[in-house]
Amino acid sequence: MNAKFLNIPVPTAGMALGAVIGVACLLTVAVLLGALAKKQWKSFDEYLVGKRDIGPWVTGLALTGSYISGWAFCGSTAVVYAVGFSGMWFAGIWTLVGIIPTVWLAATKTRDFAQKLGAATITETIGRRFESKGLQTLIAVCMLFFLFMYSVGQLKAAGTVWYAVTGLPAIWCLLIAVIIAWLFLILGGYMGTQWFIAVKGGFLGLVGAVLGVWALIWAGGFGSISQALMAQKPNLMALMDPTLPKVGMTQLFSSLVGILATPVIFFTMSVGFPHNVSRFLGMKKLTRKEFILLCFVVWLTAGIPVMLDCSSNGLVARMIFGTNLLANKQWGADLSAPMLAWAVGGTGLLSVYLTGLVGAALGTLSAMVFIMSANVTRDIIKLWAPKTSDKSMLYLGYFLIALFLFLPFYFTLKRPPALLAVFMGLAAMGLGAIFVFVTVVSYYWKRATKVGAILTVIYGTAATLFGGWAVLGRKPPLLGMGTMEWILIGGCFILYFGGSFISKPPSEALIQKLFPARANARSAKAA
Amino acid sequence: MQPTVVDPSVAWTVWALLILGTFLMTLIGTWLIVRRWEK
Numbered sequence: 001m002n003a004k005f006l007n008i009p010v011p012t013a014g015m016a017l018g019a020v021i022g023v024a025c026l027l028t029v030a031v032l033l034g035a036l037a038k039k040q041w042k043s044f045d046e047y048l049v050g051k052r053d054i055g056p057w058v059t060g061l062a063l064t065g066s067y068i069s070g071w072a073f074c075g076s077t078a079v080v081y082a083v084g085f086s087g088m089w090f091a092g093i094w095t096l097v098g099i100i101p102t103v104w105l106a107a108t109k110t111r112d113f114a115q116k117l118g119a120a121t122i123t124e125t126i127g128r129r130f131e132s133k134g135l136q137t138l139i140a141v142c143m144l145f146f147l148f149m150y151s152v153g154q155l156k157a158a159g160t161v162w163y164a165v166t167g168l169p170a171i172w173c174l175l176i177a178v179i180i181a182w183l184f185l186i187l188g189g190y191m192g193t194q195w196f197i198a199v200k201g202g203f204l205g206l207v208g209a210v211l212g213v214w215a216l217i218w219a220g221g222f223g224s225i226s227q228a229l230m231a232q233k234p235n236l237m238a239l240m241d242p243t244l245p246k247v248g249m250t251q252l253f254s255s256l257v258g259i260l261a262t263p264v265i266f267f268t269m270s271v272g273f274p275h276n277v278s279r280f281l282g283m284k285k286l287t288r289k290e291f292i293l294l295c296f297v298v299w300l301t302a303g304i305p306v307m308l309d310c311s312s313n314g315l316v317a318r319m320i321f322g323t324n325l326l327a328n329k330q331w332g333a334d335l336s337a338p339m340l341a342w343a344v345g346g347t348g349l350l351s352v353y354l355t356g357l358v359g360a361a362l363g364t365l366s367a368m369v370f371i372m373s374a375n376v377t378r379d380i381i382k383l384w385a386p387k388t389s390d391k392s393m394l395y396l397g398y399f400l401i402a403l404f405l406f407l408p409f410y411f412t413l414k415r416p417p418a419l420l421a422v423f424m425g426l427a428a429m430g431l432g433a434i435f436v437f438v439t440v441v442s443y444y445w446k447r448a449t450k451v452g453a454i455l456t457v458i459y460g461t462a463a464t465l466f467g468g469w470a471v472l473g474r475k476p477p478l479l480g481m482g483t484m485e486w487i488l489i490g491g492c493f494i495l496y497f498g499g500s501f502i503s504k505p506p507s508e509a510l511i512q513k514l515f516p517a518r519a520n521a522r523s524a525k526a527a
Numbered sequence: 528m529q530p531t532v533v534d535p536s537v538a539w540t541v542w543a544l545l546i547l548g549t550f551l552m553t554l555i556g557t558w559l560i561v562r563r564w565e566k
Contacts, residue, residue, distance in 0.1 A: 226535035237538050239537065292561055303549065307545070311542060
C-alpha cells in the first residue's frame with residue numbers, strides 16, 4: 001500500500017446503516033410499484049405487454065434503466081481506474097452512440113410492428129415478421145441462452161461492493177433483493193417491471209450526474225487531474241496505450257483495430273439487446289412532441305452521467321487512491337466507484353451510490369428475467385400448444401422467474417463454472433451482433449427473409465462461443481476483443497443480407513401490412 | 528521502443544469533442560426524424 005494515497009476504509013456502523021436504509025427504501029418502492037401495477041393487467045397478454053399506453057417519460061427512463069447495468073454503473077469506472085484514459089473507449093463513452101439510435105430506430109417501429117402483428121414479446125414480433133414458427137422457436141432458445149449467460153454476472157458487482165463497504169455478508173442483501181424482484185415481477189408483470197426500471201433509471205441518472213460533477217469539482221478540475229496522473233504514470237493520460245497487450249480484452253485500449261470496434265460494440269449492444277427494445281412494446285403511439293421528449297429523457301439520464309462515470313470518475317479515483325485498490329487482491333478495481341463516492345461525499349454519498357448499484361443490478365436482471373420467462377411460456381409452449389390455458393402459463397412463468405433470478409444469485413455466491421465464466425464475457429457482444437440485424441434491420445428492410453435471420457442466429461451463436469474461447473478462455477489469447485467484434489458483426493452482416501437475397505421474399509400480404517407506404521409507392525410506380 | 532509522448536490536453540479535447548459531438552448527434556438526428564413525422 002502506498003501511504004501517499006487513500007486506502008480502502010474499514011467499514012463502520014454508519015456505512016452499514018446508510019446502505020441498509022438506502023436498499024430497504026429501494027426495495028419498498030419496488031414492491032409498492034409491483035402492487036400498483038397489479039391493477040393494470042387482467043389477462044396473460046396484458047401481463048406480458050400492458051395496455052400499450054405508456055408515455056415517453058416512463059419509456060425513456062425505463063430504457064436508461066434497462067441499459068445501465070451494474071457493470072455500466074460500477075465496472076466502467078473500474079476500467080478507467082485500472083488503465084487510465086484509454087479505458088474510456090470500452091468503458092462506455094459511446095453509450096449515447098448506442099442508446100439514442102435505439103430510440104430513433106426501434107421505438108416507434110417496435111410498437112407498430114408488435115401491435116399490427118398482435119405480438120406480446122420481441123420474439124413473437126420477429127417470428128410473425130418472418131412468418132415462421134421455427135424461427136420464433138430458434139430465437140427464443142438463442143435469446144434464452146444468451147440472456148442466461150449475460151444474467152449470471154449481473155449481481156456480482158452489487159454483492160462485492162455490498163460486502164466491502166458494509167462488512168455485512170452479501171447473501172442476505174442479495175437474497176432479499178431477488179425475492180423482492182420476484183414479487184414485483186409476478187405482481188406487476190410488464191407494467192411493474194417498466195415502472196421499477198424507470199424509477200431506477202431516473203435515480204441512476206441523478207446519482208451518476210451528481211457523483212461525476214462533484215468528483216470533477218473536488219479534484220480541482222481537468223488541470224489538477226492531469227497533473228496528478230502524469231506524476232503517477234504518463235500513460236494514464238494517453239488515449240491509446242500501446243504498452244498493453246494487443247490480444248484479449250486489452251486490445252480495446254491498445255490498438256486502433258480495438259478502439260475502432262468500440263463504437264460498433266456499443267451501437268449493436270444497445271440497439272440489439274432484447275431487454276432494451278422490449279421497453280417499447282408497451283409504449284403508446286407517440287406524437288411528434290412526445291418523441292422529442294423521449295429522446296431528451298434518454299439523453300439526459302443516460303448521456304452525461306454515464307460519460308462522466310466511464311471517464312473522469314475513474315481518473316479521479318486513480319488520483320485519490322493511486323494503485324492501492326489494485327493491490328487489494330479480493331476486490332481490486334471493482335471498488336473504485338464506491339470508494340470515489342466515499343472519498344468525495346462521505347458516508348451519505350456512498351449509501352446513495354450503493355443503493356443505485358443494487359438498483360442497477362436488480363433492474364437490468366429483472367428486465368432480462370421477464371423476457372427469459374416469456375421465451376419459454378409465450379414463445380415456445382404457447383406457440384406450439386396454443387390451447388394451453390393462460391392460467392397455466394402464468395403459474396409456469398412465476399416459477400421460471402424464480403428460477404432465473406435464483407441462478408445469478410447462486411453464481412454470485414459460488415464461482416460459476418469456468419466455461420460459463422468465459423462465455424459470459426462475450427454474451428453481450430453476441431446478443432447485440434445477432435439481434436441488431438434480426439430485430440431492427442428487419443423493421444426497415446422488407447426483403448429480409450427467415451433464411452437470412454436463421455443463418456445470422458446460428459453464425460452469431462457459434463462465433464460468440466468461439467470468441468469466448470479465443471479472446472478470454474485461451475492463455476495466451478488468440479485474438480483481440482475488437483478483432484472478434486469485426487468477425488462477429490461482419491459474418492452476421494454477410495449472412496443476413498446474403499441469406500435473404502438468395503431466398504424467397506416475404507409474402508405480399510405481409511409487406512402490405514408492415515410496409516404499407518413502400519408497398520403503395522411500388523404499386524404506383526408500376527402503374 | 529520510443530517512449531510514448533503524452534499530452535493530457537489532447538485527451539481532454541477529444542473527451543470534450545465526444546460529449547459535444549454526441550449531443551449534436553442527438554439534436555440533429557432527432558430533428559431529422561421529427562421533421563418527417565406523420566401527422
